[in-house]
Amino acid sequence: MPSSPVANRRYRGSSAEERRAQRREQFLEAAIQVYGEQGYRNATVKAVCEAAGLTERYFYESFSNSEELLVASFQAVMRFLFGELEKAIAEASGGPVERARAMLTAYYEALQGHPQSARVFLVEISGVSPAVDQALEASLREFGDLIARTLSPRGDGSAASDPLLRAGVVGGVIHVALKWIASGYSQPIHEVVGAAMRLCLVLRGR
Amino acid sequence: MPSSPVANRRYRGSSAEERRAQRREQFLEAAIQVYGEQGYRNATVKAVCEAAGLTERYFYESFSNSEELLVASFQAVMRFLFGELEKAIAEASGGPVERARAMLTAYYEALQGHPQSARVFLVEISGVSPAVDQALEASLREFGDLIARTLSPRGDGSAASDPLLRAGVVGGVIHVALKWIASGYSQPIHEVVGAAMRLCLVLRGR
DNA sequence: TGCATCTGACAACGGTTCATGTCAATAGAA
DNA sequence: TTCTATTGACATGAACCGTTGTCAGATGCA
Numbered sequence: 120m121p122s123s124p125v126a127n128r129r130y131r132g133s134s135a136e137e138r139r140a141q142r143r144e145q146f147l148e149a150a151i152q153v154y155g156e157q158g159y160r161n162a163t164v165k166a167v168c169e170a171a172g173l174t175e176r177y178f179y180e181s182f183s184n185s186e187e188l189l190v191a192s193f194q195a196v197m198r199f200l201f202g203e204l205e206k207a208i209a210e211a212s213g214g215p216v217e218r219a220r221a222m223l224t225a226y227y228e229a230l231q232g233h234p235q236s237a238r239v240f241l242v243e244i245s246g247v248s249p250a251v252d253q254a255l256e257a258s259l260r261e262f263g264d265l266i267a268r269t270l271s272p273r274g275d276g277s278a279a280s281d282p283l284l285r286a287g288v289v290g291g292v293i294h295v296a297l298k299w300i301a302s303g304y305s306q307p308i309h310e311v312v313g314a315a316m317r318l319c320l321v322l323r324g325r
Numbered sequence: 326m327p328s329s330p331v332a333n334r335r336y337r338g339s340s341a342e343e344r345r346a347q348r349r350e351q352f353l354e355a356a357i358q359v360y361g362e363q364g365y366r367n368a369t370v371k372a373v374c375e376a377a378g379l380t381e382r383y384f385y386e387s388f389s390n391s392e393e394l395l396v397a398s399f400q401a402v403m404r405f406l407f408g409e410l411e412k413a414i415a416e417a418s419g420g421p422v423e424r425a426r427a428m429l430t431a432y433y434e435a436l437q438g439h440p441q442s443a444r445v446f447l448v449e450i451s452g453v454s455p456a457v458d459q460a461l462e463a464s465l466r467e468f469g470d471l472i473a474r475t476l477s478p479r480g481d482g483s484a485a486s487d488p489l490l491r492a493g494v495v496g497g498v499i500h501v502a503l504k505w506i507a508s509g510y511s512q513p514i515h516e517v518v519g520a521a522m523r524l525c526l527v528l529r530g531r
Numbered sequence: 532t533g534c535a536t537c538t539g540a541c542a543a544c545g546g547t548t549c550a551t552g553t554c555a556a557t558a559g560a561a
Numbered sequence: 562t563t564c565t566a567t568t569g570a571c572a573t574g575a576a577c578c579g580t581t582g583t584c585a586g587a588t589g590c591a
Contacts, residue, residue, distance in 0.1 A: 128589060130537060138537090158452045160366060164579060174539055179580070243452035246364045246444065256507065259500075283501050283512060284520040290500020291493035291524060294465075298492035301462065306489060314490040317530060318497060321523050334559065336567065344567090370549065380569055385550065538587070548577085557568070 143181040145171040150192040155235030159189060159244055186248050193251070196240050197258045201265070203229050208269055219269045219319055223312045227296060231308070234300050241293050263289045270322055284322065291318040349387040351377040356398040361441030365395060365450055392454050399457070402446050403464045407471070409435050414475055425475045425525055429518045433502060437514070440506050447499050469495045476528055490528065497524040 127135045149171035153162045164185055168178055182188045207225035211218040230237040244251050263285035268275065292315045299311050333341045355377035359368045370391055374384055388394045413431035417424040436443040450457050469491035474481065498521045505517050 128536070130588065135537090160452065163577085174541085175580075176539080176582090185579075238452065242448055245451070246366065246449035281520060282508075283504055283517060284523065286504035287497035287501040287520055287524050290503070291497030293500075294496020295489050295493040297496070298489055302488075311489060314487060314493055317490060317527050318493050318524065321527060324523060334566065336558070341567090369547085380571090381550075382552090382569080391549075532591100534590090536587105536589080538585105540584095540586105542581105542583075544579105544581080546577105546579090548575105550573100550575090552573070553571085555568105555570090557566105559564105559566080561563085561565105 139180065142171075142173055142177050145173060146178065146181055146188060147192050147195050150188050151196060151233075151236055154189075154192070154239045155233065159239055159247065186250065189244065189247065190250055190254055193240055193244060193254055193258075196236060197261075200226070200229055201261065204265060215270050215272055216316075216320075219266065220312060220316055222265070222269055223292070223315045223319070224308065226292070227299070227308055227311050227315075230296050230300065231304060237296060237300060242297070259286065259289050262292075266292075266319055267322055270319060288318055288322060291315070345386065348377075348379055348383050351379060352384060352387055352394060353398050353401050356394050357402060357442055360395075360398070360445045361439065365445055365453065392456065395450065395453065396456055396460050399446055399450060399460055399464075402442060403467075406432070406435055407467065410471060421476050421478055422522075422526075425472065426518060426522055428471070428475055429498070429521045429525070430514065432498070433505070433514055433517050433521075436502050436506070437510060443502060443506060447503065465492065465495050468498075472498075472525055473528055476525060494524055494528060497521070 130138060133141065146167065149167050150162075153167050153170050156162075157166065164175060164178060167188065168175055178188075182191065203225050204222050207221045208218050211221035245255060246252065260282075263282075266288060267280075267285055295311060295315050295318070299306060336344060339347065352373065355373050356368075359373050359376050362368075363372065370381060370384055373394065374381055384394075388397065409431050410428050413427045414424050417427035451461060452458065466488075469488075472494060473486075473491055501517060501521050501524070505512060
């Protein structure tokens, strides 16, 4: 029984796990870029690997299949996006309406920076698979809850407990974004936020 | 030069063009059904042909490729849907609000009858191809115009000329439907219409 | 330096789908 | 009845993609 040679040795300054994690990140970034450029259904594993500067062998080291990468990159995008929203809310001064306005401004600014990603991750991925749909629905619900919570005077979700109406408001906010993007950002962002606010304020009516 | 034998002869009581048109209709119906059951991206040409009771040879007689069938069936669905809406508006009594309510009721009733088709043709087809996206955007705009026109006192589109807001309202109405469908129609339809109405009435505000 | 590990380029396999082609059987006209 | 247009079942070819496998060369350790 020979003393096993050094497995898991460092390579280019990183441990095996660090390298693995690094490659996974490369795939996530590449996926977001490639999906944005070509759409998910036209994006191939090979294209993602090329964009990541890695080969298929490493792809299947980090993801068991193509769909798993889609879900992972979707969740990464949403984590980033919600982080921006929470930050904007926390930094905003004023009442619920002003905080909601700050949140929407952050939302549309984030989308402005990544127009193609917006399309892909907001609508195109719908129907790819049950797992993807589930992730999408969860993030839509989370967005709706965030809007309702922000608009509630006491910060709970008391504004508009009707989930149907919340879903409608979220859909409205998203379609405002899609229309804006499709028009080539022809309106100034404060007008976009204004239109979205009018939709969101429905949650306080009645 | 022989006198050419009878080309374009009748067959089972129909002329060549009638048979062709009939087969095309069969494909459209089959496509709507199959897309609804499996989603467009999982639906194969073969499956559509089987559902239509025809073979691939006739598929390529009526459509030059799979995407062309998608666009054609999408437009057939939308033509039917808008027809229902116009009918409901025309038959409704009362002012703009009552007519809008009648229209939305017709909308959700139509979707209730075809839940899978609704998903496919409202969101899933997004991003399939530029031509499909264009058809989808056109129908969204048409829907927004119809809502705005119905809600305008004089029947013109004077209510909310902001296209951004119109797009938002349409997105809201659609997402209300998607949420409703996903919940298994757990709310009575008048509540669904009520939620959608609150969104639509944003067009009259300000 | 010698050797095992790690990496990257690429081949190969299996499966699927679109699109076209073949051909015998059927229906209609003369 | 006989011949031809039409139909339907099926075969075929080409292309693409996901996934796994191969292998030489680069890198780090002793």
